[in-house]
Every structure is written in C-alpha cells, then in structure tokens.
Amino acid sequence: MNLPNDLLYSEEHEWVKKEGNKVRIGITDFAQDELGDIVFVELPEVGEEIDADEPFGSVESVKTVSELYAPVSGTVVEINEELEDSPEFVNESPYENAWMIVVELSDEAELDKLLSPEAYQAFVEED
Amino acid sequence: MEFRYLPMTDADKQNMLEQIGIQSTDELFSNIPGKIRLKEDLKLKKPANEFQLKKELASMAARNKHTIDNTSFLGAGVYDHFIPSVVDHVISRSEFYTAYTPYQPEISQGELQAIFEFQTMISELTGMPVANSSMYDGGTALAEAMNLSAASTRKKKIIVSKAVHPESRAVMETYAVGPDLEIVEIDHHNGVTDLEQLAKELDENTASVIIQYPNFFGQIEPLAKIKELIQEQKKTMLVVSSNPLALGYLTPPGEFGADIVVGDTQVFGIPAQFGGPHCGYFATTDKLMRKVPGRLVGQTTDENGLRGYVLTLQAREQHIRRDKATSNICSNQALNALASSVAMSSIGKHGLRKMAELNMQKARYAKQKLEASGFEVVFNGVFFNEIVVKLSNSVSTINKKLLDRGIIGGYDLGKNYPDLDQHMLIAVTEIRTKEEIEAFVIELGEIING
Numbered sequence: 001m002n003l004p005n006d007l008l009y010s011e012e013h014e015w016v017k018k019e020g021n022k023v024r025i026g027i028t029d030f031a032q033d034e035l036g037d038i039v040f041v042e043l044p045e046v047g048e049e050i051d052a053d054e055p056f057g058s059v060e061s062v063k064t065v066s067e068l069y070a071p072v073s074g075t076v077v078e079i080n081e082e083l084e085d086s087p088e089f090v091n092e093s094p095y096e097n098a099w100m101i102v103v104e105l106s107d108e109a110e111l112d113k114l115l116s117p118e119a120y121q122a123f124v125e126e127d
Numbered sequence: 128m129e130f131r132y133l134p135m136t137d138a139d140k141q142n143m144l145e146q147i148g149i150q151s152t153d154e155l156f157s158n159i160p161g162k163i164r165l166k167e168d169l170k171l172k173k174p175a176n177e178f179q180l181k182k183e184l185a186s187m188a189a190r191n192k193h194t195i196d197n198t199s200f201l202g203a204g205v206y207d208h209f210i211p212s213v214v215d216h217v218i219s220r221s222e223f224y225t226a227y228t229p230y231q232p233e234i235s236q237g238e239l240q241a242i243f244e245f246q247t248m249i250s251e252l253t254g255m256p257v258a259n260s261s262m263y264d265g266g267t268a269l270a271e272a273m274n275l276s277a278a279s280t281r282k283k284k285i286i287v288s289k290a291v292h293p294e295s296r297a298v299m300e301t302y303a304v305g306p307d308l309e310i311v312e313i314d315h316h317n318g319v320t321d322l323e324q325l326a327k328e329l330d331e332n333t334a335s336v337i338i339q340y341p342n343f344f345g346q347i348e349p350l351a352k353i354k355e356l357i358q359e360q361k362k363t364m365l366v367v368s369s370n371p372l373a374l375g376y377l378t379p380p381g382e383f384g385a386d387i388v389v390g391d392t393q394v395f396g397i398p399a400q401f402g403g404p405h406c407g408y409f410a411t412t413d414k415l416m417r418k419v420p421g422r423l424v425g426q427t428t429d430e431n432g433l434r435g436y437v438l439t440l441q442a443r444e445q446h447i448r449r450d451k452a453t454s455n456i457c458s459n460q461a462l463n464a465l466a467s468s469v470a471m472s473s474i475g476k477h478g479l480r481k482m483a484e485l486n487m488q489k490a491r492y493a494k495q496k497l498e499a500s501g502f503e504v505v506f507n508g509v510f511f512n513e514i515v516v517k518l519s520n521s522v523s524t525i526n527k528k529l530l531d532r533g534i535i536g537g538y539d540l541g542k543n544y545p546d547l548d549q550h551m552l553i554a555v556t557e558i559r560t561k562e563e564i565e566a567f568v569i570e571l572g573e574i575i576n577g
Contacts, residue, residue, distance in 0.1 A: 040417060058451075060417075065442045065451070 001124070002029040004095055008111060009120035010071035015095060016114055019102070023072055023111075026099045027059065027090065030124050035061040038090040041083040043100055048076045050103060052110055057100070059090065068100070072110045078102035192530065194399065198563045202513050202554025203343070203538035204265070204292050204391070205399050208372070209482070209558050211473040214396040214466050223465055228458075229424075232437040239436035242461065243424045245468040252374040253388040254381025255410035260422040261464040262407030262456065265391030266295040269337065269368050270302035271409065271420045271454055272387040276335035276364045277308050278453050279418055284332040285310045288320040290342035291368060293543040299337075308334075318346040318506030318515070326356050335364040335387075340380060341373050344540075344552065345490070345513025346506055350383040370394060371408065373511045376483035387411045396470025397463050406463035417443055420454030485557035486512035489564065493555045496568045505550065513554045515540065515547070519575060522551050528574045534567055 007015040013031035017024040032038065040060040050056040055067035056076075079101050083089060089098040105111075115123060144150065156164070175183065199207040218224060222237060229235030229242075242260045249258040262268035273285050285303065287296060289312050296312070303310055311328050314321045320338060329336070336357050340348045350367065357363050364386035372394040374380075380388045393405035411419060417440065425439030445452035474482060490512040494504050503517040518525060522539035529536040541548035555564065 042417070060442050063442070063447075065448055067451070 001033075001121075002095070003117050003121060005117050007095070007117065008071075008114040009117065009123075010069070010114055011123060012069040012071070014068070014071050016071050016111070017099075018111065021108070022077065022102055022104050023074075024099045024102050025071060026094055027068070028120075029094050032091050032094050032098075035059065035064070035066060037062055038087045041087050041090065041100065043079045043083070044076050046076055046079055050074065050076060052113075060087075070103075071114060072103060072105055072107075074103040074106045076101050077104050192535065194535070197530070197533050197535050198559070198567065199535040200537050200553045200555065200559070200567060201535050202345075202556075203552055204294065205402065205405070206394055206512075206554055206556055207399065207558065208394050208556050210396050210398065211470055213473050214469045217469045218462055218466050224462065226461065228422075228461075229438060232435065236436060238461065239424050239438070241465050241468055242422075242459075243426060243436050244472070245464045246424060248468065248471050249371070249392075249408045249410055252371050252379060253369065253385075253408075253410040254379030255385070255388050256413050257416045257419065257423075258408060258410040259419050259459075260424055261392075261459040261461070262389070262409050262421055263458075263460060264403060264405045264407045265368065265389065265393075266292070266298040266407075267302075267456075268389035268391070268407030268409050269295045269366070270298045271456070272366045272368075272389045273299050273308070273335065273337065274302060274306060275387065275411075275415065275418050275420065275453055276366055277306055279415060280334045280362045280364065282332050282334035282362065283308050284330070285335055285337065286313060286325065286328050286333055287311070287337040288313050288315065288325075288339065288342065288348070289544075290315045290318070290320055290344060290346070290348070291337060291339040292343050295339075295368060315342075315344070318342075318344045318508055319348050320353065322349070322352060322356065325353070329356060329360055329363065331360055331362075333360055333363045335366045337366045337368070339368040340377070341370060341511040341513070344506060344515050345510040345554075347377065347509045347511065350378075350380060350385070354384045370511065372479070372483055372486065375479040376487065377511070381410075386415065392464070392467035395474075396466040396468075404460060404463060406460040406467055416440070418453050419443065420452075421456050422459050482557050483511075486555065489557065489559050490514055490555040492561070493553065493559075493564045493568070496564060497571075500568050500572050502568075502571070512556060513552055516551050516553055518549050518551055520549065522549060525551070525571070525574055529567075529570060532570050534570060536571075 007017050009015055013028045015026055015028050038059055038061050042058045044050060044056050050070040050073060052070050052073045054070055056070045057068040058065050059068060080099050194207045226238045229238045232239060246258040246260060250256060277283060285308050287310060299310060313324050338348050338353055340350060342348055354365055357365050365384060366387045367380040367385045369380055369388055369390045371390055371392055388410045389408060391405050391407055397405055409421060422438055423440050424436055426434060426436055429435045441447060443452060445455045445457055494514050497504055497516055505515045505517055522541060526536035537551040537553035540550040540552050
C-alpha cells in the first residue's frame with residue numbers, strides 16, 4: 001500500500017498535504033483499492049464552507065457511492081476539475097493527479113487530530 | 128374440500144404427512160390456542176361454477192360506461208386516443224408480459240432494448256439529453272422532479288402554477304412533507320400563469336418554478352418569458368410537465384432551457400383504465416444525470432464488442448445509496464412504457480406530428496361550432512386540444528344528461544377553481560369525428576335550452 005511520508009491521514013481514508021495556511025486533500029491508495037474502479041467524483045463548489053467530519057462530496061465506483069468526509073474545516077479555494085472527465089485518476093494516481101480540493105484552514109489546530117503515516121498504517125492493518 | 132386448480136392428490140398429501148411425521152394437517156396448527164381458532168365455516172356465498180361466475184362478473188362489468196360506445200370529450204390529464212392494434216400483440220407476448228426487472232442483462236436484452244428505445248423517444252420529444260426508464264405516473268414524476276430540484280439546489284421553496292393539474296399539485300403536497308418544502312402557488316391570468324405574481328414570488332430561496340405545458344386548461348404557457356424571469360435567480364430550476372403528444376408539435380421544453388421535463392405517456396398506447404395504471408416519464412440535463420430517480424438503461428458493448436444494454440448508474444438507487452438517494456423509487460412501469468414505445472414507433476415520427484395536428488385542428492373545429500351556437504369559449508391564448516366553455520348550469524347536471532345521450536362530457540373545473548364554476552374543460556382528440564363534434568354541440572345546446 002502506497003503511503004507517502006510527507007502527508008497526514010484521516011480515519012476516513014483521506015490524505016492531507018499542508019501548503020502554508022491551506023491543505024490539499026484526496027483519498028488514499030487503500031481507499032481507491034477498496035472502492036474499485038472510480039466512475040464519478042462529486043466535489044463541492046469553490047467558495048463553499050466545509051466542516052470537519054461532515055461530508056463534502058462523494059466518490060462513486062461501480063458498486064457503491066461513498067461520502068467524502070472533511071478532515072478539516074475551512075473554505076474550498078480550488079477543486080480538481082480534471083476529475084470530472086478522468087475519474088480514473090483516483091485509481092491510477094491517488095496522491096498526485098487525483099487531488100480533490102484545496103481548503104483554506106479556519107483552524108490549524110485541527111491538523112493535530114490527523115494521523116501520521118505510521119498511525120494510519122496501523123489503523124488500516126487493525127481492521 | 129377439493130380444489131380443481133390445486134394439483135395435489137390424496138396420495139401426495141398422505142406422502143407429505145408421513146414425511147413430516149403427523150397424522151393430519153390440523154397438527155401443524157396445534158400451538159394456536161383452541162379458543163381463538165375459528166370453529167365454523169367462513170361466511171361466504173356458495174362457490175359458483177365457472178359458467179355462473181363468468182356470467183356474474185360480466186354483468187358487473189356491463190355497468191361500466193366505455194369509450195367504445197360513448198363519445199368522450201373528457202380529458203384533464205387522461206385522454207381517449209387511438210391505440211394501434213399492434214400494441215396489444217407486442218405487450219401480450221409472454222417474454223414481455225411476464226418479464227421482471229432486467230437486473231440480469233445477459234437474459235434481458237429484449238426488455239432492456241425496449242426500455243432504451245422508450246428513453247430515446249422521450250429524450251427526442253422533450254429535447255433533453257437524459258431520460259429514465261419511466262416513473263409510476265405523471266403526478267409522481269412531477270413530485271420527484273420537485274424533490275430533485277430542492278435536493279440539488281439545497282433550497283426549500285417551490286413555486287408552482289395553479290394551471291398545473293390539481294391532482295399533480297396534490298401529489299406534490301404529499302411529497303413535500305418529508306423534505307419540509309414550502310409550496311407557493313401562482314394564480315392564472317386569462318388561462319396562463321400570472322407572470323407578475325411569479326416575478327414577485329421568485330427569490331434566492333426558490334429551488335424551482337413548475338409549469339405545465341400545455342397547461343391544465345389546454346393553454347400554451349409562455350416558456351421563453353418564464354425562463355427569462357427565472358434566469359435572474361442563478362440557481363432556480365425550470366421544471367416543466369408536458370403531454371408528450373403535444374410535444375410532437377410544440378417546441379420542446381428543452382429548447383427553452385428547462386432543467387427537468389416530466390409527464391405521462393398514457394396518451395400513447397395506454398387506455399384510460401379508470402385512472403390507471405399509466406406511465407410517467409422523467410427527462411433532464413447531463414448535469415443532473417446522477418441525481419435522476421428510478422432506473423436508467425444504458426447502451427454498452429459486451430466482451431465480443433457487440434452492442435448490448437444494461438441498467439446503469441445503479442449506485443444512485445435507493446437500495447445502494449439508501450438514505451442519500453434522491454428517491455425511494457425502485458421500480459418503473461415497464462409494460463406500460465413498452466405499450467407507449469410500441470404505439471410511438473407504430474405511429475412514427477411524422478405520424479406523431481400529424482396526430483398532434485389533428486388534435487389541434489379538431490379542438491379548433493369544436494371551438495368554432497360552440498361559438499357559432501352561442502357558447503362562450505374562455506381564454507383566448509394558443510391552445511393544444513382542450514378548451515374551456517362557460518355554461519349556465521351545473522356541469523355535473525349537464526354531464527349526467529349528456530351521459531344519457533351516450534356522450535361523456537368534459538371536466539367540471541368548478542371542482543378545483545372557484546373562479547371557474549360552471550365551466551367545462553373539453554378535450555377533442557384525433558379520433559373524434561366531425562359528426563361526433565357536431566352532435567355534441569347540438570346535444571349540449573338542447574340540454575342548456577331544454
């Protein structure tokens with residue numbers, strides 16, 4: 001399972017990359033593998049406020065639709081429009097081409113609740 | 128008691144009793160307390176033999192008044208149209224008649240293809256790129272459209288014209304309870320939606336504006352003007368309920384920028400059937416495709432590269448998406464949709480337009496004849512195949528007398544519109560002859576004056 005060292009993770013299988021006072025968010029390699037072939041990604045609109053632990057969008061595979069839960073709170077400043085035409089990026093390149101949204105943090109302290117790569121690895125293996 | 132339709136013999140029963148290890152079937156009910164068990168026979172009439180039963184049912188059925196021997200001028204959402212004989216032949220084939228939901232595409236290609244054709248025809252008629260496999264009926268299709276508009280825009284206010292079918296509006300009221308939507312009704316003005324009132328009610332909380340085209344009175348609503356008004360609110364959707372036969376002639380709602388178009392295909396190949404079952408349709412934009420309720424048939428290729436059909440986008444449906452689905456519908460009206468598809472194919476694209484034209488021409492002939500006899504036909508806008516006539520007596524009294532003369536009269540608008548008391552909504556379809564129309568006007572005149 002691919003697990004980059006420079007990212008933080010959530011129990012809902014999202015990765016978070018800190019970029020100043022903003023974070024870039026996507027779903028993990030583990031998540032895409034569990035979901036199967038992704039056919040559609042539903043993202044919020046730029047400008048939308050999202051709240052930690054609340055759904056901000058969804059990812060649809062051939063067998064199910066899963067909510068995407070916000071790992072942090074803030075304002076959506078960028079969304080990855082490529083995913084509309086190429087949802088398969090989520091399977092092929094979950095950490096690079098398939099970033100989903102960039103959020104301007106409203107509370108940097110929320111990052112402390114996220115998991116380190118080792119903690120996420122342990123969490124996944126636990127199940 | 129022996130029932131000739133149950134195949135088990137005494138020997139079969141004895142064998143089963145021995146297998147289970149009991150003496151009689153009574154022992155199977157031994158744990159039901161004796162004092163609550165029925166001891167005497169059920170109070171039913173003596174069983175009839177097949178011949179007696181057929182006679183009894185036939186005499187009950189004979190009490191029905193049928194459009195075969197009564198000339199119908201009743202519309203108001205359910206119409207007396209030509210049904211090609213081939214419809215019955217095709218839908219009676221057991222492969223279609225007994226088909227269940229085509230969840231297994233490998234054994235359901237016929238059914239799936241038929242539904243795909245239905246979707247395609249609806250898409251063409253409405254001018255919308257996406258159409259589903261059918262809904263229960265036009266009323267619930269409209270309510271589902273209302274819910275989709277609210278869920279998608281995340282707004283709670285629904286504006287609907289009072290010129291939308293009263294029963295559709297009643298269904299909407301029921302569906303609005305769950306998601307707690309606020310329904311605001313707009314009055315009609317000279318038979319079409321009051322645009323001034325609409326403009327006043329439109330605000331940033333409005334999820335959608337719902338219009339019927341042609342409307343309940345048969346009048347053609349000014350969709351271009353309505354869309355222009357709606358456009359001031361970036362998120363508000365335009366939902367249109369449309370008689371698909373009328374769409375054979377009128378500009379499709381899709382061309383006016385409608386977001387969702389729904390209606391009922393009873394006009395194609397489905398008899399009135401005492402109110403149902405009929406067949407709803409639901410068409411929308413690509414943007415809303417993943418929010419569409421009900422089933423969607425898609426075209427694809429199999430492992431040999433051959434064209435095939437499947438139920439697609441199933442992850443939207445309530446059995447997978449559960450409480451996040453936009454609807455709890457998990458069915459469609461396959462057999463009736465098939466009847467409509469066969470009727471539409473049989474009539475053909477050009478025939479459909481011709482059929483719509485005939486409806487319009489005959490309704491205009493009826494209007495002419497009524498006015499020549501001194502009747503007032505209210506509303507002077509463009510209309511499809513229905514007109515509203517002002518009478519000088521109770522519509523139900525007049526209809527009773529018309530029925531005695533073998534004519535089914537029009538709808539009593541006073542039932543739903545206090546300002547249209549003693550007004551009759553008359554429908555004239557392509558199968559009404561010149562003689563029938565003239566006879567109707569004469570009879571109406573005699574009843575009024577007599």
